[in-house]
Amino acid sequence: MSTHFRVALPTAQIALPEVKLGLLPGAGGTQRMPRIVGVEAALNLIVKGDPVPAAMFKPTPLFDELIEGDLLAGALAFAAKVIAEKRPLRRIRDMKVDYPNHEAYLMFASNMVKGIAGPFPAPLKCLEAVGASITSKTFDEGIKIEQNCSAN
Secondary structure: OOOOOOEEOOOOEEOOHHHHHOOOOOOOHHHHHHHHHOHHHHHHHHHHOOOEEHHHHOOOOOOOEEOOOOHHHHHHHHHHHHHHHOOOOOOHHHOOOOOOOHHHHHHHHHHHHHHHHOOOOHHHHHHHHHHHHHHOOOHHHHHHHHHHHHHO
């Protein structure tokens, strides 16, 4: 998620499975994913940890292009197009998370996550970190909260 451009096959499976090991997605996963797929989709991916098809995220900025056919050839063609078009680099960290009435959603999500988390703390810590993507003023503040959630 830290790259400027991303491509995938539509059938590729993506996941953030760290929660299944009792961990949070590190390196800003809880901050980047809400910025590129939206808060609800990101929270589902992060808290459940289950793989989903890349095609599910076609309408989001997660993938710049879904490649039909040979992935390497498609990726090289996409890179050539990016260079030819002189596309500016897009940094996920600069994208804003805008979620109206986020307090109500996070309260609702907390109840749902508690139900699936059982005695395990990681899903609730994931929720806290994802919540920081909405409430923090900057990406770096959100990262600090993610790191704090990971440490506790």
